[in-house]
Amino acid sequence: MIETKDIVKTFGENEVLKGISAEFKPGKNNLIIGGSGSGKTTLLKCIVGLHEPTNGDVFFDGQNFTNMHFRERVPIRKEIGMLFQNSALFDSMSVADNIMFPLNLFTDMSKSEKQDRANFCLKRVNLDGKGKLHPSELSGGMKKRVGIARAISMQPKYLFVDEPNSGLDPLTSILIDRLISDLTQEYNTTTVVVTHDMNSVMGIGDHIIFLHGGQKWWEGSNKEIAHTNNQELNEFVFASPFMKAAREKL
Amino acid sequence: MFHSLGRYLLLLRLSFRKPEKFSVYWAEVMREMVSEGIGSLGIIVIISLFIGAVATIQTAFQLVSDFIPKTVVGGITRDSTILEFSPTICALVLAGRIGSSIASQIGTMRVTEQIDALEIMGVNAPGFLISPKIIAGVTMIPVLVVVSVILGLSGGYLACAASKEVSTADYLAGLTDGFNPLIVTVCAVKAIVFGFLINSICAYQGFYTSGGALEVGQAATRGVVYSCIMILFADLVISRVLL
Helix, strand or coil: CCEEEEEEEEECCCCEEEEEEEEECCCCEEEEEEEECCCCCHHHHHHHHHCCCEEEEECCCCCCCCCCCCHHHHHHHEEEEECCCCCCCCCCCHHHHHHHHHHHHHHHHHHHHHHHHHHCCCCCCCCCCCCCCCCCHHHHHHHHHHHHHHHHHCCCCCEECCCCCCCCCHHHHHHHHHHHHHHHHHCCEEEEEECCHHHHHHHHHHHEEEEEEEEEEECCCCHHCCCCCCHHHHHHHHHHHHHHHHHHCC | HHHHHHHHHHHHHCCCCCCCCCCHHHHHHHHHHHHHHHHHHHHHHHHHHHHHHHHHHHHHHHHHCCCCCCHHHHHHHHHHHHHHHHHHHHHHHHHHHHHHHHHHHHHHHHCCHHHHHHHHCCHHHHHHHHHHEEEHHHHHHHHHHHHHHHHHHHHHHHHHHHHHCHHHHHHHHHHHHCEEEEEEEHHHHHHHHHHHHHHHHHHHHHHHHHHHHHHHHHHHHHHHHHHHHHHHHHHHHHHHHCC
């Protein structure tokens, strides 16, 4: 389980996060949603340690991650898999090398074992046989799937996903969402997804946190979100005519 | 300025932390050595031959007199090539070739979140990205400078053979006359220091890039400009201290 306690993050005078406390449970798709500039990605970066919170603490299974030094964090980091918004694949490496990169650094696996693991991960994301390609030869959806394959190569306990659907067509978005959800069940990972895609929210949102103006504004599940009276949340969720029409049918 | 200097020194300290796995870092060092060394050989060959030839022709032009032995041309070409032309001009050219590549490569990795990905995995990103480049720089740039010295002196020989103002025999005699081994030490020190400066300054500029393509370009430009200024400053300090 991941827990945040009173996370505050300021950039100069700008207070982006204003004391966010939340729990993210294993085996569930925990979604952080909110409008642009609401602090979703900043919260995610504070949790994984890419930003240091100005105040507050982050706990990974009870261990205070915020107070740890770089080297103390390494064992926890080895259990983290992350899919970035732009996939963040290493351009100079092939797809297989990208997946094997953490294995090369942190395991004593033999070359054939690493290759087997890379092939397994690629198969798991339906990219069997694409290991020799380079990131520049892949479509946006394929890059996301390679990013997921790299994220799961070390069998992570914690999976973080930043805007998995950005720049993808609706069909590919659904495939990526399903993949994330399936992996969460399969590995019992504590999955935290930052998104503003309502299809993802309704499709895989087991536990949703809505951020508004840097504060936790609402918390619940995708079943509860359609029936809430929270005005700001309703404005966000039902902004499109399609969602408004869908709500009337519910 | 002090803020940047402090950040630069801290980045260097982070770069030389104990590697997560030596073999992976070693492979990176080898890759960088090939990229910086073999990749720069062509330009070094061209500029060194021309610099040596031009230095010989111009020295001969200035020293044509019955009172000055012709062998002096070889001696002056040798000293100026070893002391200044090969290390400094090569370093300035390499700052453009290698430095811009390092700054833009690391800068692009920063803006496309590849450095964040390394940090998330628990990799010491400065160590993984910067230390192999610095190690490759301080080993391969001296090698390139040695190549440059040999080719520069060869260029002088070819210029003598072509122009006939100074005979090749006089030129070769001049190369060995009054040779002071100290100039080789100075040349080696310069090459190592310049290799360090080019790689570390450009890596620093790339590592702290933020924004997008425009900022990556600006970081590369800054890296090259600052490297060139620091090369010239270090050149002055080393010459003053060692000669």
